Amino acid sequence: MSTGKQLAGLLLLSTALTFPAAALAQSTGAEGPPPTEAEVPDEELTDDIDDANDTVPGDIADVEEQAQPDISVPGGSIIVTGRRQRDVTRSSSQVITVLDTESIARTGEGDIAGALGRVTGLSTQGNGLVYVRGLGDRYSLALLNGLPLPSPQPLSRVVPLDIFPTSVVASSLVQKTYSANFPGEFGGGVINLTTRAIPTESFVTVSASISGDSETTFGPGYTYYGGDYDWTGFDNGRRKVSNYDALQGFFDSGARIGDDNVDLQGILGELNDPNLILLQKGELPVNFSGGITAGTAFDVFEDGQFGVIATASLSNKWRNRFITRQTAVNEALDLDTDFDQFVTDNRMLANAMLGFGLEVGQHKFRLTNLFIHDTLKRASLARGIDFQDDDEEIVQDTSWFERQLFNTQGVAELEFGDLSIDLRGGYAQTKREAPFEYEFTYVRTNNENDPLGGIFLNTLDPQRGGAIVAFSDLKEDLYYGGADVSYFFADWLSATVGYANTDTSRFSTRREFDIRASSAYPEAFGAFRPDNLLGDALIALGFDRDAQEAAGIGPFEYNIFETTQTDPAFAADLEIHAGYAKLAITPFDVVSLDIGVRYEDAEQSVQAVEVFAEPLGSTSGTSLSNDYWLPGGTLTWEISDDLQFRASASKTIARPQFRELIFQTYFDPETNRQFNGNPRLVDSELINAEARLEYYFGAGSRISAAGFYKDIENPIEVFTSFSDNDIISGFANAPKAQLYGGEVEFQWNYDLYDLGEWFDSKRFVAIANYTYTQSEISVADDDIASVFPFADQPATNFFDDGVPLTGQSDHIVNLQLGLEDLDRLSQFTVLVKYASERVTSRGAGPLPDIIEEPGLQLDFVARQGVEFLGSELELKFEARNLTGTDHEEFQTNGETRIDVNSYQVGRSISLGASLKF
Numbered sequence: 001m002s003t004g005k006q007l008a009g010l011l012l013l014s015t016a017l018t019f020p021a022a023a024l025a026q027s028t029g030a031e032g033p034p035p036t037e038a039e040v041p042d043e044e045l046t047d048d049i050d051d052a053n054d055t056v057p058g059d060i061a062d063v064e065e066q067a068q069p070d071i072s073v074p075g076g077s078i079i080v081t082g083r084r085q086r087d088v089t090r091s092s093s094q095v096i097t098v099l100d101t102e103s104i105a106r107t108g109e110g111d112i113a114g115a116l117g118r119v120t121g122l123s124t125q126g127n128g129l130v131y132v133r134g135l136g137d138r139y140s141l142a143l144l145n146g147l148p149l150p151s152p153q154p155l156s157r158v159v160p161l162d163i164f165p166t167s168v169v170a171s172s173l174v175q176k177t178y179s180a181n182f183p184g185e186f187g188g189g190v191i192n193l194t195t196r197a198i199p200t201e202s203f204v205t206v207s208a209s210i211s212g213d214s215e216t217t218f219g220p221g222y223t224y225y226g227g228d229y230d231w232t233g234f235d236n237g238r239r240k241v242s243n244y245d246a247l248q249g250f251f252d253s254g255a256r257i258g259d260d261n262v263d264l265q266g267i268l269g270e271l272n273d274p275n276l277i278l279l280q281k282g283e284l285p286v287n288f289s290g291g292i293t294a295g296t297a298f299d300v301f302e303d304g305q306f307g308v309i310a311t312a313s314l315s316n317k318w319r320n321r322f323i324t325r326q327t328a329v330n331e332a333l334d335l336d337t338d339f340d341q342f343v344t345d346n347r348m349l350a351n352a353m354l355g356f357g358l359e360v361g362q363h364k365f366r367l368t369n370l371f372i373h374d375t376l377k378r379a380s381l382a383r384g385i386d387f388q389d390d391d392e393e394i395v396q397d398t399s400w401f402e403r404q405l406f407n408t409q410g411v412a413e414l415e416f417g418d419l420s421i422d423l424r425g426g427y428a429q430t431k432r433e434a435p436f437e438y439e440f441t442y443v444r445t446n447n448e449n450d451p452l453g454g455i456f457l458n459t460l461d462p463q464r465g466g467a468i469v470a471f472s473d474l475k476e477d478l479y480y481g482g483a484d485v486s487y488f489f490a491d492w493l494s495a496t497v498g499y500a501n502t503d504t505s506r507f508s509t510r511r512e513f514d515i516r517a518s519s520a521y522p523e524a525f526g527a528f529r530p531d532n533l534l535g536d537a538l539i540a541l542g543f544d545r546d547a548q549e550a551a552g553i554g555p556f557e558y559n560i561f562e563t564t565q566t567d568p569a570f571a572a573d574l575e576i577h578a579g580y581a582k583l584a585i586t587p588f589d590v591v592s593l594d595i596g597v598r599y600e601d602a603e604q605s606v607q608a609v610e611v612f613a614e615p616l617g618s619t620s621g622t623s624l625s626n627d628y629w630l631p632g633g634t635l636t637w638e639i640s641d642d643l644q645f646r647a648s649a650s651k652t653i654a655r656p657q658f659r660e661l662i663f664q665t666y667f668d669p670e671t672n673r674q675f676n677g678n679p680r681l682v683d684s685e686l687i688n689a690e691a692r693l694e695y696y697f698g699a700g701s702r703i704s705a706a707g708f709y710k711d712i713e714n715p716i717e718v719f720t721s722f723s724d725n726d727i728i729s730g731f732a733n734a735p736k737a738q739l740y741g742g743e744v745e746f747q748w749n750y751d752l753y754d755l756g757e758w759f760d761s762k763r764f765v766a767i768a769n770y771t772y773t774q775s776e777i778s779v780a781d782d783d784i785a786s787v788f789p790f791a792d793q794p795a796t797n798f799f800d801d802g803v804p805l806t807g808q809s810d811h812i813v814n815l816q817l818g819l820e821d822l823d824r825l826s827q828f829t830v831l832v833k834y835a836s837e838r839v840t841s842r843g844a845g846p847l848p849d850i851i852e853e854p855g856l857q858l859d860f861v862a863r864q865g866v867e868f869l870g871s872e873l874e875l876k877f878e879a880r881n882l883t884g885t886d887h888e889e890f891q892t893n894g895e896t897r898i899d900v901n902s903y904q905v906g907r908s909i910s911l912g913a914s915l916k917f
Contacts, residue, residue, distance in 0.1 A: 071171050072194045072366060072411055073146040074181050074422055074484050074498065093584060093594035094634055095177045095646060095692060095706070139187030139654055145194055145368060147409050148183065148502055150430045150478045170196040176708075177690055178632040178650035180580040180596030181484065181498060186652040187686050187712075195368050197357035198307030199295035207313075209912030211287040211878075215904055216320040221284040221344035222379040224398050225275045231316055233348025233375030239400060239435040241471065244270040254613035257513065257562045265543045268515070268558060271469055272539065274531035276436050279379055279396055284344070289315030289912075297357075304360035312352040319345045321887075325382070326898040327727065331846040333896040339384025339393075345669070346377040362415030369408045376401040378669050392444040394456050396530060399437040401669060405430050409480075422484035422498075427477070434472040437667070440530040441466045457526030458533060460517035460558075465526060467534065468563075470512040472666070476658075479503045492586040496596075500578045506658050509569040509611070510665065513560050517542070520556040564665070567620050569609040572658040576602045595633035600653075602626055606661045606679055620663040620788060622679035628653055646692040656681035656716055660731045663788055671729075671840070671889075671901060673720075678731045680786035687711040703746045710739040717777070718806050719798050719842035720850060727900070729841050734799045735783040739808070741773035761823040767816040775805040803849065804839055811836040825865025825874060833857045840889060848891045850900050855885040872916040880908040 142149055173192040175182070182190050212218070227236035242248050246266030255262050291313025300306045321343045329336040350373040358365040380397040409426030443464045447453035458465030484498035515534070525538060532538070539558065541547055548554035562568075582596025603625050608618035632650030639645055659666070662677040692706035714733040721728050748766045752759035783795035804810075811834070818829035835854035843849045862877045889901040 071173055071192070072197075072413075073143070073173065073192050074424060074482060074500070093592065093636065094175050094179050095648070095690065097174045097176075141183060141185055141190040143190060143192040144370070144407065145366065145409060145411055145424075146192060147411075147424055147426045147480050148428075148478065149405070149407065150428050150476045150504060150506075170194050177634055177646075177648040178630075178652050178688060179594060179634070180582045180598040180630070180632055181496065183500070183502075183576075183578065184598055184600045184628060184630045184653050185655055186650075187654040187684070187710075195353065195355055195366075195370070196295070196309050197355060197366050198297050198305060198359060199309060200297075202296040203916055204292070204294040205914050205916040206290075206292050207912065207914035208290045209288065209876075209910060211317070211908060211910035211912075213319075213880075213906045213908035215322075215906030216284055216318050216344075217286055219284060219320065220281055221318065221320050222279055222281055222342060222381055223344055223346065223377070224277065224279055224379055226377065226400065227275070230346075230377060231348065232314065233316075233350055233373055233402070235400070235402065238273065238275060239433075241435060246270050251511070251611075254611065256565065256612055256614075257560045264558065264560060265539060267560065268534065268539045269536060271436075271513075271515070272531065272534035272536065273436075277398060277438055277440075277531045277534075278529070279381060279398065284318045284320070287315070287317040289313065289317075300358070301360055304358065307357040309355045309357075310353065312350075314350045315348070317347045317349075319347070321345070321903040323901060323903045324899040325384070325901060327900075328847055328891065328898055329387075331848070331893060333848075333891060333893055333898050335387055335898065337384055337386050339382050339395075341380060341382035341384075341395075343378065343380045348375045348377070349373070364411075364413040366411040367409075368411075370405070371407075372405040374403045374405075376669060390446060392446065392456070394442040396440045396442075397438065399434060399667075399669070402433045403431070418488040420484075420486040420488075422482075422486070424483075425481045427479055429478070430474075430476045432472070432474040434470070437470040437472070438530070439466075439468045440533070442526075452523055455527060457523060458528075458530075459521055459523055459526040460515060460533075461519075461521070462516075467515040467530070468512060469515070470510065470564075472508075472510045474506065474508045476504065476506040494584045495581070496584075497581045498579070500576075502574070502576045504574045506572040507569070507609070508572070508658075508662060508664060510564055511562065511568050512564045512665075514563055516559050516561065518556045518559070520554050522553050522556070565612075566616060567608050567618050567663055569611050570606055570662045570664060571609050572604075572606045572662065574602065574604045574655075574658075576600055590638040592636045593633065594636075595631075597629060597631040600628050600630065602655065604655065604661075606658065608663075620679050622661055622681075624655075624683065626683055628685075642696050644694050646690075646694070648688075648690045650688045652686045652688060654684040654686065654716070656683065656731070660716060665728075673727045673729050673841075673901070675729045678786075679788050681716060681731060681733055682714055684715050684733070685713045699749050699751075701748045703744070705742065705744045707742045708740065712737045712739065715777070715805060717799065717842060718840070719844070720847075721844045730787065732785050732787050732798050734777045734779065734785075735795055736778040737775060737805055738778070739773065739775035739805065741771065743769065743771040745769040761821050763820055763822055765816070765818040765820060765829075767814075767818075769812075769814050771812040773808055773810060773812075775808045776802050777805065778802075797845075798842060803842075806839045806841060809835040809838040809854070825863060825872075827861070827863040829861045831859040831861065833859075843891060848893050850889060850891055853888045853890075855888070856883050857885050858882040868915065874914045874916070876910075876912050876914075878908075878910040880910070881905055882907060 171194045173194070174189060175192070176189040178186045227238045229236045237243055241251065246263045247270050250257070250262055250267060253262075257264075291311065293309070293311040295307065295309040297305055297307035321341075323341040323343060325337075325339040325341055327336045328334060352371045354369045356365075356367040376399075378397065378399045378401070380395075382395045382397075383393070385392050405428070407426065407428040409424070409428075412421075412423040414421040414423070440458060442456040442458045444456045445453045445464070458467065460467055480500070480502050482498060482500035484496055486494060486496040488494045525533070528535070528538075541551075542556060542558045545555055548556065578598060578600045580596060580598035582594065585593045585595070587593070603623075605621070605623040607621040607623075610616070610618075628651075630651050630653065632648070632652075634646060634648035637645045659675070660677050660681055661679050663679055665674050665676050667674050688708070688710050690706060690708040692704060694702060694704040696702045713736055715737045716731055717734045718729050719732055721730065746766070746768045748764075750764045750766075752762040752764055755762075777799050779795050779799045779801040781794070781796065784792050785795040785798050786792050787798070813832070813834040815832040816829055818827060820827040820829075834856045837851050837853040839849045840852045841850040858881070860877075860879045860882065864875045866873050866875065884905075884907055886904045887902060888899070890897050890899045892898075
């Protein structure tokens with residue numbers, strides 16, 4: 001970054017600190033003073049707990065009756081007995097942390113991924129993925145109201161949680177120990193989001209915000225026009241392939257692009273749309289967001305209540321990244337390529353939720369409909385050198401990634417005295433469309449013998465330039481149904497049995513076309529900008545020999561090659577039948593045991609789909625059929641009124657996901673890399689063990705320490721290779737791995753009324769957690785790795801013995817220091833987050849691993865409630881990344897370092913307001 005830009009960034013920061021002018025705020029629907037973040041039961045509480053919902057936490061006497069977050073998970077109700085009834089937050093049979101509405105609001109994060117990044121043992125990546133105890137996203141399980149969700153992102157096992165705004169979530173539960181009522185794919189933990197259901201009062205909340213950062217706002221950035229409605233994240237039809245007759249006709253015909261009857265001229269003419277190609281530079285505006293949330297409830301029947309909640313919001317955010325991209329040719333890290341890439345991302349996120357809740361006596365019903373539309377409009381310009389031939393290159397990319405999630409689900413939780421019945425069912429659909437992904441490459445040879453060697457040219461020849469356009473489409477449908485029956489036999493014994501079925505199907509296509517010209521193509525044409533390079537005049541000239549002869553050029557012609565012709569489409573299916581049984585046993589007043597077993601039978605397949613009239617006979621499909629018995633148990637011993645001990649052990653699994661199995665290339669705009677699947681992957685199996693000591697003191701204050709261990713057979717790891725200087729990431733099963741570590745969590749709430757009148761209602765809150773994790777892969781000389789399309793080979797070709805698992809940081813630290821008012825909304829919080837370096841991908845061949853260094857981040861959040869025109873007005877100010885920590889992803893051999901994907905992040909300031917009527 002130049003000195004001028006640094007000064008501009010500092011000026012923006014200092015100005016915003018004195019008079020903040022930007023924000024990213026979400027309505028929290030807060031009612032009353034904030035309860036503390038707490039470990040709470042993993043299932044719905046009985047009536048005596050539900051009646052405490054309006055209690056205000058404050059002094060020690062209130063601890064027994066704190067308001068409980070709304071949590072909806074499968075498995076029946078928790079039974080609270082004996083001395084443990086005095087503190088329900090300690091009554092969970094598992095190790096669980098729940099962020100309620102106010103705990104989320106205290107972090108100031110606008111989405112759930114950011115808020116979860118503050119939980120012990122959790123870390124987040126920039127693409128909204130949450131890692132539990134250093135394990136990658138494939139070891140995490142995300143649920144909505146206890147029901148599974150498909151991901152709209154082909155590179156993610158679970159839904160990226162940054163698409164869930166805090167305004168639609170009542171609570172977020174994180175469970176780190178396995179219990180049989182959850183699916184068996186429970187490697188690191190489960191994250192269950194519960195949507196808001198029945199409000200305590202009728203309300204309407206309107207929110208708005210603006211925000212900016214020192215690397216982007218009011219600075220130069222790249223974009224392209226696209227369409228009139230791009231700012232909303234919805235295309236106006238310009239990118240809809242069905243609106244292009246020649247192109248859609250080709251896709252429907254089953255022909256190959258090289259067949260004689262294909263209308264190449266018509267297709268080339270439709271591929272040239274300057275509105276989708278022409279890169280423009282301009283000043284970037286501030287980010288903005290706005291939303292509305294409304295809810296009401298009224299009495300029904302004799303003892304019932306019916307509630308409705310609806311919310312909708314739209315946000316538009318810009319981000320600049322000046323990325324250093326380097327690749328190495330050998331283990332000494334001598335440079336192969338060296339590029340600087342300027343990327344401008346414009347992300348538009350629209351969401352809407354309509355929820356209905358009904359409570360009749362002890363029975364609860366919930367119907368939730370959720371719609372999320374997440375779009376990334378990307379413009380990129382890169383310049384660098386290829387040291388293999390000393391050519392300089394300029395590469396321009398424009399793309400549009402449109403992701404959509406629709407989910408509808410119903411939950412019925414029925415209570416008949418000692419008998420509880422839990423019924424759940426739902427349907428979810430995700431889509432991802434990436435039409436018209438363009439890449440244009442211009443080359444300067446610097447050859448003194450070439451009269452045009454000093455000019456960047458694109459002659460539509462792989463030796464000197466190129467034009468590539470790709471079309472990707474993904475659709476996934478998921479159906480879910482389940483039933484649980486629980487019975488309370490006695491104070492010391494209760495049992496639950498359940499059945500669940502999930503049926504997931506995905507259809508994915510990717511068609512990539514390389515546009516080329518023949519050798520007689522005039523080099524002078526290569527100097528045209530991309531939209532003119534494929535302009536109507538040149539395309540027409542390429543198909544008119546008479547015009548070429550009259551102009552004294554050629555003869556030349558245009559050709560199109562489909563680089564994905566071998567495997568352009570895939571169909572994938574996964575059906576799981578599961579049954580489970582578990583017991584909650586309390587043999588002594590101070591000892592309880594939650595033990596159960598789950599049986600899962602799964603059929604998983606990925607098959608290439610023939611899109612051509614003459615099949616090619618692809619061999620890249622796979623089929624996996626497995627069944628497992630998955631036991632799990634947790635013992636809790638209340639040593640004293642303030643101290644309790646937990647121990648747990650379980651067996652779980654992690655199946656390879658569709659994106660890991662499908663031999664199809666995807667580009668990830670966040671990591672700036674391409675990924676390709678491996679149909680030879682197999683399931684991973686995990687043995688888990690944990691021991692934890694918890695000490696409770698004062699009002700919601702506690703300290704806990706835990707140790708954990710995992711033994712993983714066939715863990716799936718990411719490795720990296722290079723193809724034509726492009727970084728390609730793939731997947732392979734490592735033979736074995738072990739992971740172990742410990743975590744410490746501390747929360748202290750201290751009332752300040754002794755300090756004077758102003759402090760009468762004030763409280764100091766300190767929340768700190770630290771997680772230490774170590775992992776290592778075990779690879780023997782005789783271990784084999786299966787990676788498609790190659791023959792089986794020694795695993796040592798991909799993995800080194802003793803290296804850590806990808807995604808695992810040795811150290812994760814979170815600290816929150818806050819001052820808050822118990823009588824009204826007034827919070828000031830300083831947040832510190834640190835994660836040590838972690839491996840993001842195994843190095844290719846002898847090259848060292850690719851490492852990311854998240855570093856230290858300091859944030860400040862202030863929330864203040866005031867009365868405005870007789871209504872509640874919440875003001876929020878945020879200052880993020882005050883340390884100026886950058887994104888660093890690199891390779892190093894101890895002496896030399898190269899940057900694979902490194903860029904400056906900058907500091908951000910935001911200001912927002914929400915008005916509640």
